[in-house]
Amino acid sequence: xxxxxxxxxxxxxxxxxxxxxxxxxxxxxxxxxxxxxxxxxxxxxxxxxxxxxxxxxxxxxxxxxxxxxxxxxxxxxxxxxxxxxxxxxxxxxxxxxxxxxxxxxxxxxxxxxxxxxx
Amino acid sequence: xxxxxxxxxxxxxxxxxxxxxxxxxxxxxxxxxxxxxxxxxxxxxxxxxxxxxxxxxxxxxxxxxxxxxxxxxxxxxxxxxxxxxxxxxxxxxxxxxxxxxxxxxxxxxxxxxxx
Numbered sequence: 001x002x003x004x005x006x007x008x009x010x011x012x013x014x015x016x017x018x019x020x021x022x023x024x025x026x027x028x029x030x031x032x033x034x035x036x037x038x039x040x041x042x043x044x045x046x047x048x049x050x051x052x053x054x055x056x057x058x059x060x061x062x063x064x065x066x067x068x069x070x071x072x073x074x075x076x077x078x079x080x081x082x083x084x085x086x087x088x089x090x091x092x093x094x095x096x097x098x099x100x101x102x103x104x105x106x107x108x109x110x111x112x113x114x115x116x117x118x
Numbered sequence: 119x120x121x122x123x124x125x126x127x128x129x130x131x132x133x134x135x136x137x138x139x140x141x142x143x144x145x146x147x148x149x150x151x152x153x154x155x156x157x158x159x160x161x162x163x164x165x166x167x168x169x170x171x172x173x174x175x176x177x178x179x180x181x182x183x184x185x186x187x188x189x190x191x192x193x194x195x196x197x198x199x200x201x202x203x204x205x206x207x208x209x210x211x212x213x214x215x216x217x218x219x220x221x222x223x224x225x226x227x228x229x230x231x232x233x
Contacts, residue, residue, distance in 0.1 A: 045210070050221060105176075
């Protein structure tokens with residue numbers, strides 16, 4: 001079973017509009033971390049935002065916010081006021097547990113390709 | 119520049135060649151990672167080093183051999199690769215393997231083509 005599911009292979013959004021990229025995860029751990037990364041065509045993975053499983057508030061970083069619904073095991077990324085430079089692949093990732101286990105093992109989804117239209 | 123530098127950016131090698139990928143981080147991090155990104159597949163963790171010691175090896179074939187001489191440098195030595203090993207190889211670093219809110223910092227990757 002997939003640990004991280006991103007159901008949208010590709011998304012289009014009009015410049016200046018908001019867009020939501022979906023991510024659901026599967027874990028039996030009580031403590032885990034959720035990440036979103038952006039990968040432009042250059043290949044570099046750029047860290048966007050982090051949500052800890054015990055964080056009560058949804059994480060926000062500038063135009064990025066994470067809509068964390070723990071009971072539904074979803075961690076959707078919301079990008080407000082889309083810009084042309086937001087066109088890229090977006091990956092949701094999870095790290096299970098704080099200590100031990102698969103140390104440092106970030107499990108990635110297959111990604112969503114976002115295209116921003118002018 | 120993210121603080122994690124990978125060289126070369128592109129590499130084409132024959133199946134009988136031996137080559138090495140290099141990763142260097144200037145962030146003072148103690149953990150470094152190799153990930154493989156194949157087309158239409160999720161990123162796969164290959165190796166994890168914490169304080170220069172390998173702490174995880176996800177059943178990677180022996181034709182991939184990592185080396186971490188110090189906390190700032192990580193190598194991936196390649197020999198007798200197969201065409202299916204063609205992929206983007208990403209290096210990453212983090213403060214430590216227990217980091218919670220720290221994002222992993224990735225390099226730009228090496229695009230490897232095996233012919």
